[in-house]
Amino acid sequence: MKKLLKFIFNIFKWAGKSVTILRNLIINLVFFGSIIILAAALMLSTKKVQEPVLTANTGLILSLAGQVVEEKENIDPFNDLFNEAMGVENPYQEILLQDILDAVNHAAIDSNISYLLLDMERLNGIGLPQMEAIGQALDNFKKSGKKVLAAEDYYRQDQYYLASYASEIILNPMGKVDLHGFGLYRLYFREALDRLKVNYHIFRVGTHKSAIEPLIRDDMSPEDKEQNNRLLAALWSDYTAKITSMRRLAADALDDYANHLPENLAQTGGDTARLALDKGLVDKLMTRVELEKYLNTLSERDEKGRGKTIKMKKYLTTFTRKYTEKENSNIGLIVAQGMILPGEQPPGTIGGDTLAKTIRKARQDKAIKAVVLRIDSGGGSAFASEIIRQELLALKDAGKKVVVSMGNTAASGGYWIASAADEIWASPTTITGSIGIFGAIPTFEGSLASLGVYGDGVGTTAISSGIGITRPLSDELEKTIQLSVEHGYNTFIDIVAEGRNMPPERVEELAGGRIYDGVQAKQLGLVDYNGGLEDAVRSAAKLAGIEKKYKAVYIRKPLTMKEKILQQFSSSLAALLPERHSDSVLSLIHRAIAPAREVLLLKDPHGVYARSLAADELARGAIR
Structure with a gap:
């Protein structure tokens, strides 16, 4: 019996050693592989990639x-x-x-x-x-x-x-x-949520704000x-x-x-x-x-x-690409693409703080006389949208002209930002408008109760329970959030009325979450002209009084040292790899989970959103 136990013990002992050796081997391979890749990155960044030779015909x-x-x-x-x-x-x-x-x-x-x-x-x-x-x-x-x-x-x-x-x-x-x-x-989930006993608390203003209809x-x-x-x-x-x-x-x-x-x-x-x-x-x-x-x-x-x-x-x-040469440039071109979120955000998402800093950079650049803001966004956080708008107002106060060029969509929070411009350009098929606000908070007390899980407790005030997904919202808290949503909506109306020089009553008629194409938006006074980015740049030069000699350049968020190294490596790699291998596996995964990711990323400090899902759907998905 002792021999059998010793034999079994030795098996586990050697198995453990084997796992340790394998683990160390993998760690070392990853470590040395990283060093090799980094060395390759540095070599590629210093080595001049041979430019393609372009011949006639x-x-x-x-x-x-x-x-x-x-x-x-x-x-x-x-x-x-x-x-x-x-x-x-x-x-x-x-x-x-x-x-x-x-x-x-x-x-x-x-x-x-x-x-x-x-x-x-x-x-x-x-x-x-x-x-x-x-x-x-x-x-x-x-x-x-x-x-x-x-x-x-x-x-x-x-x-x-x-x-x-x-x-x-x-x-x-x-x-x-x-x-x-x-x-x-679209898919609609009300009955499924009822069966799962999920209690969605919806707060909105306007009959056309359809973002929460599926719930x-x-x-x-x-x-x-x-x-x-x-x-x-x-x-x-x-x-x-x-x-x-x-x-x-x-x-x-x-x-x-x-x-x-x-x-x-x-x-x-x-x-x-x-x-x-x-x-x-x-x-x-x-x-x-x-x-x-x-x-x-x-x-x-x-x-x-x-x-x-x-x-x-x-x-x-x-050849040298357009809007990339800073020398003698006097018009700044800033891109705002993606969902609007608070704080610092990476490219492809509009961070309230990130975009505000980029706009501030243009304001502090004495050579820049006008800014063209290219917007492609269905909105997002109302708070982040207002942070960006405030920075645009400061840019105008500094004596610089602001022209917005709308891409596929500039709706809800995207329009919140655009309304501050001196002039707005939109393509005839741009989707814009969606002046409205909503809030949506799920709670799962019913779902938990069906499993035999309950929540209980005490607090010092009527709203001390706060917002928690495991317990219902108190009546006082629901009233508070609804009032906050209504205030956000009225603020949105006033912002558009001021920016577009319209009576608030007229803006109210156009609001309620209604969306428009670029042609109709021009007819209603929500945009000034129909045209593309180059039209907007020419108009910005004219407004700034520099139409006889102007040059536009992209103004972007400054890269960190890590981002500069990765960008250099990526550029060198792109020149060496075949055409079809140019993007990341992580990007593929990111696209696959985009719908769920968007819901998870919504994190306005007040839980109030100026977001139009319909605008994004119409801008891209409807045409395929």
Whole structure:
């Protein structure tokens, strides 16, 4: 028996030693691996990466891979190495709108570029205002006498909009053009929350503030349906008008294509590619092999007999990008993209303190005479929005002009910020407005009680229980929060009335959470002009009296030493890795959990939010 016990003891003893050795080995590997990676980062940062050699008669591949954004989130370059080693392709990477515009606009005047090919297979998110801006750039490129080609196996609605600007649209014989119209559909959770005995305490003002409807209803309210129908119709009308104009089709061609799809398909025996060709949506049907041969005839051949091409990422390294040179600049360009949250926040999210400091930096720069604030946000914290607005007012008090340029959306808290500007520009398809406030606090006393868990206690005042998810809100606390929400709403009304020089009664008529497209917002006086970023920059120069000589430059939050090292390493790595390995695994995970993350991040000090989920949904999700 002793021998058996000793034998068992020795097994565990050696197993423990083995685990310790394995653990130490892993720790050492990670440690030395980190040193190697850091050394590689330093070497790459000091080593000059060879710039691509651009020769005459080269085709530009405009690779639109990932989500088109105004400002990239921070990426982790170390994960790029992991992605590369594992062969992971990240479809959730980001691409800057300005990079796309810079590439197209420079290629139009670059004698070495002979044609442009749209590569949209991995386009993963884009708003109508962004599509309009790219479309205008493509149209200008064609005016230089060069071809724009679109060639895909399959076209989604966002891809086809851009393709409509091409000189030729090519489709795979087994492909399809998917035009089905715009829609907005949500999940509603009231019954599920009731079954789970979750008690959601809702505080809001206005019948059109639909952000909390999924928590209190099982369907879309009549007011929200009316509003969404109106906006979707306006966006669809703009979308179809642009495409039918570019393709020289009848005004109702796309409606007929979508509304009578079964009948139309029956005429081609179910052949979707032939239907697209017959309806004039595409110009040619080509297999991949045929397409490759065709592209090879459009440019010089390399040593392997293939047509010479350069991808957008590498092409961007051959010239100086717009708004990046500080020398002699006198207009500051600040980007505000994402949900608005209190405190310091990373790029891709608007931090109240972060953006306020960036605006303050522009105020303290004597060379800057005007600021253009580019907003792409559905709002967030009312408190953080006001911190930013106060800094914009200080900027104006310093004698500097403020012009807002709205991107895909500038709604609720985004509009709270915009209302302080001297002038507001919006794209015709920008989603804006949503002047309203809400609060939502869940408590789980019912859920816990169903499990036999109860809470109890005593306090010195009627509100000493505070806000806790394990106990109900007291009547006094509920009344307090509702009054706070109403005060926030009235403050919002007064802020817009002051900023837009409107009577508060008129603002009240436009408020209540109602949202508008850019054209309607201009008609109602919520914005001044319809146009893009360049229009806003020109107008800022005119307002500041410097229209004869002006130059805009991005003003960003100063990077920490760590961020500078990572950015340098990331830039060097991007030049060495293949095109498809350019974003982080963490970014992919971040995108996957974005809906839950947004709810968890809401943390206004007063629990009061100026947030429009519908604006974000309409700006991007409805068009795919």
